[in-house]
Structure formats: C-alpha cells, structure tokens
Amino acid sequence: MGTAPGIRLFTLQPSSGVPIYLQLIQQVRRMVASGQLAAGAELPSVREVASEYTVNPTTISKAYSLLENEGLLQRNRGKPMTIAASRRTSGSLPQRLKQVEAQVDALVLAARQLQLTAPELCQFIDRKMGEDS
Amino acid sequence: MTEALVSTRTLSKAIGSKSILRDITVDVSPGSVVGIIGKNGAGKTTLMDILLGFSPATAGTAQLFGHDSFTLPAAIKDRIGFVPQRDELVNNLTGRQHLALTAALQKRWNHALIERLQAAWEVPLDRVVFKLSGGERQKLSILLALGHEPALLLLDEPVASLDPISRREFLREMIAIAGDQSRTVLFSTHIISDLERVADVIWILRNGTIVWAGPLDTLKENVVRLSIHSRQPLPRILPLPTALTQQVTAERASAVVTQWNEPEAQRLRLELNADIEVEPLSLEDIFVEFHS
C-alpha cells in the first residue's frame, strides 16, 4: 500500500509546542498501532515530506531514524522506507496503552481536581465504552 | 567532529560607550539552518556585520571557515552569500543588469537556477530598480546572493517585505538548500512561524547577549509552561532554578522553565506534593517568555 501523491498522510503543525519530529513519530506509532499502516507499507521519502509540508528535511530525517531505531521502520536501499514486518502491526498492550498515556494523564488530573475517585471514574469509563459497541 | 563553519568566542562590540553585543560564544556546524531571533535593536544586524567582517569586534573573536572575519582572505569570499537588510541595488539598473553585474564578479554562476527562481518568484527583471516595489527589490537581492551557490548564506531579515505566498516560495528554496548538507544558512527574521518550519538551530538574542543557542527541538522540549495545583499552600518562590517567570497564588502556580525533563518533574512533584501540567510552547510564546 503506497501513498498516493498529494494525499497527506500526516498532520504536522510547525507552530505547535511539540517539535515536528516528535509529532511525526507519535503519528506513525499511532497509525501502526491502529493498523492504519500495515507491515510493508511505504512511507513518503524525506524529501517528499519536507517539500509537501514545507519543513526542514533534517527534522523528518531525524524522525525516520528514531523510528528505525525503535524497530518500527525499515530502510530499504534505493527504495522508500517501509513499516517493519517484524512486529505485530497492531502493537502489544503496553505499546497501545502508551499511545493514550497523555490523554489518561489529563483525565487523571481533571478527576483529582473534581475529587472523583478511581472506582467512580472506571465505572464511568465502562459505561462509555459499553455505549459505543 | 566537523569543524565549525562560523564560530565566535566571547564576542563583544561597543560603539563609543554604548555596548551592542556582549560576550557571544556560538558555533555553527556545516549543514545547519540557524534562525536568529531578537527584538528590534537586539543586535542581530550588528552580529551579522561582525561575522562577515564589515566591522571589527571590540573584544573576542569571530571566525568564518576558520579565518578571522575582519581579515577574511579574498579567496574564500566566493563561498559566502549575503542578503543585507537594506538592499544595495543601483537605482538605475534593471534586475537583469544587476544579475549580469554580480555574475561578472563571481567565478561560478548558475544561470539555470536563477531562471527557475526568477520565474517561480515572479521577479520582474526588465524594469528599472527604482520602479520596483519593496518586496520585488528584496526578492532581487536574494536572487543575487543565491546565484553563485554559496556554501554559507547569511540573510538579514530577508522576508520582511514579502507577502505570504512569496515567503512560502522563499522557504521552499531554503528547504532545498537545507537538504544539501554541504550548505549552511543563517538568517535573522521576525517571522517566527517561518523559522519553525525551516530552522534546526535557534539563537535568541536579547539586549546584545545570546540567551539561547541550540537545536529548535531541544528548545521546544525544554522550555515549557507548568501549571501547578497543590494540596497545600505553595512557597512564595518556587524551587525552580531555571524559571523564566513564575506566578504563585496560594495553591496554584504557573511558571515557565528553560530546563525540563523527567527527573526534574519527579523531584518537583514530590517536593511540592502537587500535580503538574506541562504545556509545550510555540516558538513565538517561547520568545515572548524570554522577554518578559
């Protein structure tokens, strides 16, 4: 599954407080964890991303290198980078939980301020998750 | 480790009794894009002037390509490109004549590049310079500095007069240069959103001193705003050694720090027995905080 030209895979906000490379890493992780990017899926090249989003290619390159170190990406000589096949594309439990860690932190903080206890909160979450399915 | 392309050591400059730059020590490694931000009058233009050798430093050293800036040998000047803040165009010549003039003085000139950029940026080349608008003159000045493909490009507020589309086109070119690891760019600007896209190193100049010189990513990761909610009254001065600003009211506090990491977070949580919300800041917010 390749990316069609012009379709933006990521959402990068240069003016955000989060560095661009980190945004990219988080988005790739999320997409891999959710299965949106399957094993072997091609990623656009550093140059393509840099020119599409008008950002410095060094930061894209840094993100790709870090993802490669994590084992998420695989470098193929002469061809675009692909998602590594060695991991289960849906991600292990700790990986998936890590994706929502930021939101959970915020939820816990809000709950503490409103003086909600953990059981009350969990009950609420159960109910919410039941509603969807 | 590659040798620094541009380096200064305790650089200071004073004109008469007025001190313009104080104790600046920075390095630029080849292949980086450095963005210099500072308020008006902070000394950005003077810093560039000294780096390029127009003016001698009062104290300390400035070096380009390993040579002292003030006595820059004539042989290496074809590796430097400079776009000054106020253009140096001759009023009665056309753009095309200016390009020919500059090409005559340079050893190497990339005509194809200039043609491509001139078309993409819509620079009128057959009109006399004094009939051009400020933005068109600026674009012409930039073209003149890019033609000989310098290894080191310095720009002093190159986009101040450009509309957003022209700025975007200019950034595209900077990004293409940034992709080439053998070329280095330094530019000073007020338009911080541009820097967030294209710079990888940021220098913040405040009142003649550099208050931050380092990678943009590290800057964004380290300079954050903390919202502290405690279960007990907080001390009037928070134990934050690197805080830029702080406001404390009873059990809530807000502070902006310049060094933030996990151990620091843990320490603070324990010490204050509080919840700490971390908000990353955009470069513009960071700049404002450094000046408050």
Place this chain on the structure above:
Amino acid sequence: MKGIARVVWLLLWGGGLQNWLMVIGGCMTLGSLGALAAHWHPVPQTVLVFLGFMGVMLTVISPFFADAINFRSICGPRSIWLIPHGRLKLAAGAFLAQLLLAVFIGVAVGALLPAPAHATGAAVIHAMTQVLVMAFACLTLHFLCFYWVNQYRLGILVFLPYGLLLVLLPGFMRSPLGALLVSPNGLGAVATASVLAWVLFGVRLVTVRHIRVAERTDPVVGTFSAAATGAEVAGAIPRYSTQQAMTILLSGIANPRRASILTALASCGLFALIMLGILLGKPAAKSALMWGFVLCCFGSLIPVAMVDALSRRASFLWLKPGLDRAELFRLVERGSWRRLLVGNITAFLLAGPLVIYGTRFQHPGMILFAILAAPVAAGAALLYVWLLQVRGTVWGGTLTMITAGLLLLLQILFGSAAFVSGQADASQLLLPWLVGSEILLVPVLRHLAGRRWQRIDWLIHKPVRLNQP
C-alpha cells in the same frame, strides 16, 4: 521652538561637504574682515576684500543650492501632517534659515564693501541693511522658485540659467530701477514683499494636501541613463567586464561613462557662464589670471568631495571575491584620482582662454605651473585627507579637514596675491614651497590612509542612501 531650531540646523549645518564649505568660507570671511579691521595687510587690500567675498560665497553656496531641495524632502513624509503645527514649524524654520543667511551676507558684504574716506558707523550700517534686504529678497525668490521647480525630476537643471542672472545682478543694481530699490522706501517695500511671500508660502504649505517629492536617483544623469539603458537591454542579456562591474557598484552610477560626459558638459556650461560674467566686467589681465587660478582650484575641490561617497560604498564590494581591504583601498584611490584628473583637466582647459588673455603678464611658465600643478597637488593631498576619514572620530576628522582647508586657503591666498602683485616678492615664492610640501605630504598621507583602511569599520562609515521608495 525646538522644532524650528532643529529645522534651521538641518538646513544650515546639513553635513558632509556643506559643513566643510561653510567652515572654510566662514574662516575666509572672518579672516579677511579681521585683517581689514586690524589694518594688517600681508597682501594688498583688494586681495583681502576679494577673499572676503569668496568666503561669503563659499559659505552661502551650498545652502543656496541644497536648501530648497532638502526642504522638500523634509516636508514630504505624510507623518509631518500628524505633528501638531508640523508644517508651520517647518515653514518658520526655512524662513529663519534664509534670514540668517541674509544677515550673514548683509553684515559681511556691508563690512567688506570699499567705504568712502569719511565713512561713519551709520553709513556702514546703512550699507549692511541695503545688502541684507536685497540678499533676503533674492534668497526668498530663489528658495520659493527652486522649491516649486524641484517637484519635477529635471528641476535641478534650473540653476544653470541662474548663474547668468546672478552675474547680471551688479549691472542691474547700477541701473535706475536698482537705485530706486535701495532707497529707504524701496528697501521697505522689498522687505515687506519678501515677508509677505513667506507668509503666503507658509499658508500654502500648511493647507496643501500632499507634498510631492521628486524621486531622486542619480543627479540629473539618472533620467538619461534609465531611458537609454532600458531600451538597449530589453530582452538582451547585458555583459559586463569585471572592471566595469566594480566601477558601477562602487560609484552607484548606472552608466559611469555617460555620467562623466554629462558632468563635464555641465561644468563647462557653468564655468562658461561664470567667465562670461567676469569678462563682461572687463577685468584687468592680472585679475583674469587670478580668477583662472581660483577656478582651477575648484576643479580639484569638487571631484575630491566624491571620495567620501566612494569609500563608503566600498562596503558593497567587500564580499565580492578577490577583494580584500588593501584592494578596495586601491580601487577607491584609482576612482578618486580619475575624478581629480578629469576635474583638473576640464578646469585647466576652461581657464585656458583666461590664461591666453593674460599672457601679457610675464612668467608664463610660472602661470602654467600655478594653474596646473598647484590644484593637482592640493587635490591629491585633500584626496588622501578624505580617505583618512574612515574611522569616524568626529573631532579628529573635523580638525583634519579644517587644517586641510586652511592650507588650501593659504594656497589660494598666496597664489592670487602672486598674480595680482606680479612682483617676485615673498608671496610669489611661497606658492612653490606650499605646492612642494603638498607633493611631499602625498606619499605620507597615502601610507597613513592605507594603514587606516586596514581597520575601516563600515558600521560607522556607512553608505549614504538617497531617497528609497
């Protein structure tokens, strides 16, 4: 009050060449007046009086030409409209500046005019008042016309026929109409008319919506180059040699060759007018030579004044490959010498007729030496003095220039005296000594200037920028 004082300061002590000319002219005038008052005559009295007049002219000439132009530039910005009574203060400042100039002219000329044997203080004051009122009227007329004409780009050309008018002025003053004007009633009328003109000008200035400032690019020659070069190269790819490119960037003139030709032609025109005036007055052979000599000296002064602009613009060439500070110094030096020699040769050729007219005077060799060698030597020394002024110490620079100016003044003084007296006395021998010492000074000054250029600081020695859009 402060605003008005500031405007007067801007118009009278504008900077650069104007200040230099005013200082030299002031010294000459005061020197002559002092010598006359103290009855100390190192040279004949007529020469002293002549020098006094020269001094007055030097002091007044730059504000005369520049004030109306500068005033229009000062008034132009729309922000002046927003300052309370901004335009009114400007008008008042211009009025005061011209009045001050008129007072200076009145007092100096009135004191220098040859007084009859039983001249009383009252008679001298009367003479001064006459000159003052007439000068003020002339200055007012000139200022207002020149101001009006300068909204058009070619406006600056109007001063060429002016020269003729000025030369005819003494003749006019001797006519019956002139006599009427200098009678007490006439003076009163003239003074009232002048003040009225200023009032009307002030009213117009304050009420007019938008003040148009002509785009000033290169002086006059700009208009010709733009049209010509634009037509030549539309579509064609221009080619420049390295030398041409450096000259253009250094001088800031798009077409240097055309510019030199046009400037030479304009100087010829101006000199021709001045000589016409002189010859109409039927001078004696000796004073003709004197005038020739003085004209030649100015043939060096004006080109040398460009040196400052060149050395400032050299910063634009600093980053061009192959040029270090020593090279830039030589580049500016060569450009200045070219201007100096062109100026001198033009002046020499123009003074030729005067020399031929005066060869009834003995020592033709001496004449040629004085007319050719003296101005070149003085010009060369001044050239390097200007090149020394690159480190921006205000007092040191001013002092050096005043000293250089005084030396030049002495040269003119003794040279003129030599011509007038025609005897082989002390003054005639001093000129060769002076010229000789200047020639010896030149290598020393060159070495010093070269050394100073190693430390030139272009942050202080900035290029002067003309009106930019």
